[in-house]
Amino acid sequence: MKKILTLLTIAILSSATTWAKSLGIACEQLFTEDVTNYKNASVSINQSPASYFRKLEVKDNVKLVLKMKELVDIDGKLAFNTAEKKKSDGSYQKILNIPIGEYIINIGFFKTSDSDASIFIEGPSAAFE
Amino acid sequence: MKDPDFTISELEQLITGYYACRLSRSEERTLRNLLAVTPLQSPVIDECRMVMGLENITGPVSCRHVIRNTGRHISAAASIVIVLSVGLSWFGINKNQDITQSEYIAYVNGRKISDPDEAKAIVEKDRQRCLTLMDETIESVRQQQAECTELMNRMIKKTEFNIL
Structure with missing residues (x-):
């Protein structure tokens, strides 16, 4: 019985580790096939041994802009440095510097109106492994 | 279980005991013979006769054996979960490590650039x-922070001067 319990504990811990690893950065959830194929969205992705870059620009979609803001706020909890700027014209900018192990990744959110915004995730590739 | 003259209800009680795994190995054997x-x-x-008859075909199986087998099944399931977890972790790590050259993907208005x-x-x-936008935003926020600090310092100095 002890053996079974030990095996089960190891199994649960391994599963939890795998799950936690897959969580990563919340904003990455935005880069799904549905969003990349969305007619009012433009996506840029670059992945190389040295760097990782993803950008999503959305037009005329209030719901998606709200989702972007929500995810940026979630990732904001991980940031050691945040720069936030609100202008009288309603535009809003937020930059996050997030430490991941020995690396730092940057997330930028630029909202020009309630329905138009762009977001990017950038950093060394090793941070995303 | 030494008396072979059992009534139906006594035999049924024994059978209930057998299903509940309360009988010893020798009692199970006696019941089978009975x-x-x-x-x-x-x-x-x-x-019960049918169940025991089936047991004879597939080999003797006691209730303890069934419990032992359940334990083995749990162990096997746990092992499979471990193997899957390790496999998924390995796959996840290698998925990112396989990048040996730059890959560029662009979609404009939902259309993939081929x-x-x-x-x-x-x-x-x-x-x-x-x-550039990130640098501008950070620089702008820094400037505003510096302006606020300077303003605050000026106000403090002014207040100190007034006190003196």
Whole structure:
């Protein structure tokens, strides 16, 4: 019985580790096939041994802009440095510097109106492994 | 279980004990022998006889054996979960480590750019724009922070002067 319990504990811990690893950065959830194929969205992705870059620009979609803001706020909890700027014209900018192990990744959110915004995730590739 | 003259209800009680795993190995053997020779019949007795008959075909299986097998099944399931977890972790790590060269993917208004050079140009332009915008935002916030600090210092000095 002890053996079974030990095996089960190891199994649960391994599963939890795998799950936690897959969580990563919340904003990455935005880069799904549905969003990349969305007619009012433009996506840029670059992945190389040295760097990782993803950008999503959305037009005329209030719901998606709200989702972007929500995810940026979630990732904001991980940031050691945040720069936030609100202008009288309603535009809003937020930059996050997030430490991941020995690396730092940057997330930028630029909202020009309630329905138009762009977001990017950038950093060394090793941070995303 | 030394008296071979059992009534139907006594035999059924024994069978209930057998199903509940309360009988010892020797009691189980005795019950099996009893069922083989007794002329008594009831749905419960017949069913148990059938179960034991099946046991003879597939080999003797006691209740303890069933419990031991359940334990083995749990161990096997746990092992499979471990193997799957390790496999998924390995796959996840290797998925990212397989990048040996730059990959550029661009979608414009939901349409994938198939020309690699065009995709690269779009992505690089976007990257530059984003990084510039990021630097501008950080610099702007720093400037405002510096202005606020300076204003605060001036006010403190003014207040000190007034006190003096």
